[in-house]
Amino acid sequence: MSLEGHRFGRWVLIERVNHPKYKMWHCKCDCGNEKDVNENNLKRGKSISCGCHRKEKLHKLKSVHNCEPRKLYNVWLAMRRRCYLETTRGYEHYGGRGIEVSEVWRHDFEAFRDWSLSNGYKEGLSIDRIDNDGNYSPENCRWVDRKTQNNNKRNVRKIEIKGATKTLAEWAQISGIKHNTLTSRLAYGWTNEELLTETEGKGTNGTTTKRKIKSKPASKVG
Ligand SMILES: [Zn+2]
Incomplete structure (x- = not known):
């Protein structure tokens, strides 16, 4: 069955073109452009227009925004x-x-x-x-x-601790405490002096533990 006259996207197949390697068709795009296109690309939907379709889409986006x-x-x-x-x-x-x-x-x-x-x-x-x-x-x-x-x-926030003024990032580097931890400590109202306090236990994020002294397990309190 010949594909002549068939439509793939905006392409209409005009006539077979001789090609040593591929099945090629001379096609005409809805916009008027003509080109030889590989039949496989047409069948697989790889080629749906001469390129005008994509250009229109992009142009639309550009003008809208x-x-x-x-x-x-x-x-x-x-x-x-x-x-x-x-x-x-x-x-x-x-x-x-x-x-x-x-x-x-x-x-x-x-x-x-x-x-x-x-x-x-x-x-x-x-x-x-x-x-x-x-x-x-x-x-x-x-x-x-x-x-x-x-x-x-x-204009990054600078913080004075024991007479030295540094950015939070610098304090994080010096102390080895995560920048994020320092930020949340500040947000929770820790004073500058408390900021670099080492807390016990691993994984401390500073938002919950502030005391240096171990507290009794909650279940035994009271
Ligand atoms: Zn076109």
Whole structure:
């Protein structure tokens, strides 16, 4: 049975073309373009148009959102890599110290895109965490130019302990206590002096144990 006149996607098969290796068809696309296409690619759906279909889709996305989604998509990918891919350059400043991507963004580019487009995203701007110790989340992020971002990086919280003033990240490095632990200790109201306290037992995250002295098991109290 000849496939002449058959339609595959936007292609209509005009006539067989002689080819030493492949079954080729001279095809005409709905948009008017003509091209020789491998029959196998037509049958497998690998070729459904001259390329105009993809171009139209992309153009539609661009005009709807008035930006280049690809660039925004790359920002999203890079953000996730910084937080979750240990081999990424600079990982130690992000995932390495507990910075995460909010659940609403982590697996959902469209949520990130929609937030970005309604929160001042423009090409050339960078995504900036307002609290440098906080996560990538809609509440903690904004789009800024490079200068603002660098200023913000310089404004990281500094903490004085026994006369020395250092950033939380530096204190974490010095003490060997996780940055995240220090952050939550601060959030729980620990004083600067208490911050670097070694607590007993392993796996202490600082949110529950503060006392240095072992307390009796709860069941025996009272
Ligand atoms: Zn076409």
